[in-house]
Amino acid sequence: MEINMKQDQQLVDLPWKGGDGEVTDAIVLDEKVNEMSHRDIGSIEATELDQITINRTRTKVDPFIEIRKERLIDSLSGAPSRSFAIWVPDPSRVEGWRDMGTVSESYLLLTNQEVRQLALEIADQSGLDYKENRIFWDGARFAHIIDFIGIEEEVTSQDAVGLSLITRTSYDRSWKYEAALMGKRFFCDNGVLSGEFFARVSFKHLQGGGEDEKDNWQDIVRQGLSVIEHSGENLQKFAQGLRLLKKQRMTDEQIRKIWKLYPKFGDALMGKIMSRYVGHEENTLYGLLNAGTNVFWHNKKLRASDFNNNDHFVSKLLEYAFEHLN
Numbered sequence: 001m002e003i004n005m006k007q008d009q010q011l012v013d014l015p016w017k018g019g020d021g022e023v024t025d026a027i028v029l030d031e032k033v034n035e036m037s038h039r040d041i042g043s044i045e046a047t048e049l050d051q052i053t054i055n056r057t058r059t060k061v062d063p064f065i066e067i068r069k070e071r072l073i074d075s076l077s078g079a080p081s082r083s084f085a086i087w088v089p090d091p092s093r094v095e096g097w098r099d100m101g102t103v104s105e106s107y108l109l110l111t112n113q114e115v116r117q118l119a120l121e122i123a124d125q126s127g128l129d130y131k132e133n134r135i136f137w138d139g140a141r142f143a144h145i146i147d148f149i150g151i152e153e154e155v156t157s158q159d160a161v162g163l164s165l166i167t168r169t170s171y172d173r174s175w176k177y178e179a180a181l182m183g184k185r186f187f188c189d190n191g192v193l194s195g196e197f198f199a200r201v202s203f204k205h206l207q208g209g210g211e212d213e214k215d216n217w218q219d220i221v222r223q224g225l226s227v228i229e230h231s232g233e234n235l236q237k238f239a240q241g242l243r244l245l246k247k248q249r250m251t252d253e254q255i256r257k258i259w260k261l262y263p264k265f266g267d268a269l270m271g272k273i274m275s276r277y278v279g280h281e282e283n284t285l286y287g288l289l290n291a292g293t294n295v296f297w298h299n300k301k302l303r304a305s306d307f308n309n310n311d312h313f314v315s316k317l318l319e320y321a322f323e324h325l326n
Helices: 030-036 112-125 216-224 227-231 232-247 254-258 266-282 285-297 304-324
Strands: 003-004 051-053 069-074 080-089 095-103 129-137 141-156 159-170 176-186 190-192 201-203
Touching: 003 095, 069 095, 080 129, 112 129, 112 159, 112 216, 112 227, 141 232, 141 304, 159 190, 159 232, 159 304, 176 216, 176 232, 190 285, 190 304, 201 216, 216 227, 232 285, 232 304, 254 285, 254 304, 266 285, 285 304
Parallel strands: 051 129
Antiparallel strands: 003 201, 069 080, 080 095, 129 141, 141 159, 159 176, 176 190, 176 201
């Protein structure tokens, strides 16, 4: 079990007067919220979560429907196997369920509902006002985002950044369980992920014993994220890093250096970031950061990889700022 908490470092996400406030395919103006907000939600059954859930399943399966972990039977002997299968509802299949793969008995099944309820509990105990902002579900991976209200730090007089809590988990083992604080740029509602600069708790879906030990994971998360109420100082450092990026004008030399930070980003992805930067952002490294987070956070075809790319993009750029621009 891995607990990663790096709170003494700095992170930043700066907004500015012009660029991000203009309408784009990914940005929603107040007067068009009802028309455009989360047009990609799909038609899941209306709940109190309606208008924040991005459902990427083909059949729009509710993210909080039953998930099963069942012991397999040996096809030859008919005896119970040591392996288990994870089943997610899938109305498109004759049997009504989709096999997510084989796991061991020690695999810790965390349902989306359990993950969400713990996140809300942590937010309640923080003493801060909050609201649920987004839920992502693609049938295998689940992400839940809470925005805290009333805790913010100015980057400029026109721009402020705040604090959010993101929780991620999966049923196909592509994501470990993860609960992490992250930055939120209010000006454009960009989520700014970085495990290098905010508290994060993560672990594989494993438990040491039987069901009696299952609740241990909740205690670990509660303890790891109890720092939310003291996160003001971390947010100040986060904003400090963004200011460093904002002071640095973009040059040909700078962009060549930054490009080398992301050897695994393909030309298509980097092209999207640069298109956003050239068309909508200020001519600074802060503008580049905002371009990237906009592409990842507001992607109309949002995928699980966008969350990972957001984290990598932000962490590397801020690391560069503190090492070379401070």
